[in-house]
C-alpha cells in the first residue's frame with residue numbers, strides 16, 4: 197500500500213483529532229505555551245496555519261480576537277472545524293487550502309503554525325514563511341511550534357505516548373526525510389502522524405532567508421512536575437526529554 201499524502205492521512209484520522217479539552221501529549225506540553233505567548237488578543241487579527249479541526253482557534257477566540265482565520269489543506273479537518281463553529285459560533289472563519297500558497301487580501305497581527313512545519317520539506321517551509329511575511333502586519337508576531345528536532349531519534353519503543361521510525365537515518369542524514377510515527381491520546385487511542393525532519397539550524401536559516409531580521413525567542417518544551425502529578429503513567433516516560441520547540445519572531449515595524 198502506498199504512503200498516504202498528508203491530506204489523505206488527516207482526512208482519515210480527522211475524527212480522532214477532535215477535542216474540546218486537552219487529550220494529546222502536546223495539548224499539555226506545547227499548546228498551553230502558545231496560548232500564554234499569544235497573551236491578550238483584544239482587537240487583534242489572527243491567522244492559524246494548519247489549524248486542523250480548530251482546537252487552537254477555539255482556544256484563541258476567547259482571548260479577544262477581532263478576526264480569526266484558520267487554514268488547513270485537509271477537507272476532513274476543515275469540515276469538522278466548520279461543524280464545531282456552526283454548533284457553537286465563535287466568529288472563526290475556516291479556509292480550505294495549502295499554507296504554502298495562501299493569498300489572503302488582509303493582514304494579521306499574529307500568525308500561528310502549531311505543528312505544521314513537521315509536514316513540510318524545507319522548501320515548502322520557505323514558501324509558508326513567504327506567506328507569513330506577506331500576511332503579517334508591521335509589528336506583527338509569528339509563533340510556531342514543531343517537534344523537537346531530536347524527537348525522532350530518542351530511540352523510543354513503539355509505545356505510548358509517541359513513537360517515530362527514524363528509518364535507520366540519523367539526525368543529519370534524515371533532513372527532509374518523511375518519518376512516520378504515532379502519538380497516543382491520554383485515553384489510549386493512537387493517531388498516525390509524520391515528521392519531515394529538520395535539524396535545529398534549518399529553522400534559523402529559513403527565518404533568515406525569509407527576511408526575519410530579529411532573533412526569534414526559542415523555547416524548548418518538556419514534561420513538568422504538574423504533568424506528572426496529573427498522570428504519572430502517561431507523562432513519566434518522557435521526563436527530562438526535549439519534546440517540542442516554540443519559536444516566536446516579530447516582523448519589523450515600518
Ligand SMILES: C[S@@+](CC[C@H](N)C(=O)[O-])C[C@H]1O[C@@H](n2cnc3c(N)ncnc32)[C@H](O)[C@@H]1O
Pocket residue numbers: 202203206245246247248249250251252267268269270273293294295296309310311312315
Ligand atoms: C499536527 S496537526 C495540528 C493541527 C492544529 N494546528 C492543532 O494544533 O491541533 C497538523 C495539521 O497541519 C495540516 N497541514 C499539513 N500540511 C499543510 C499545508 N501544506 N497547508 C495547510 N495545512 C496543512 C494537516 O492537515 C493537519 O491538520
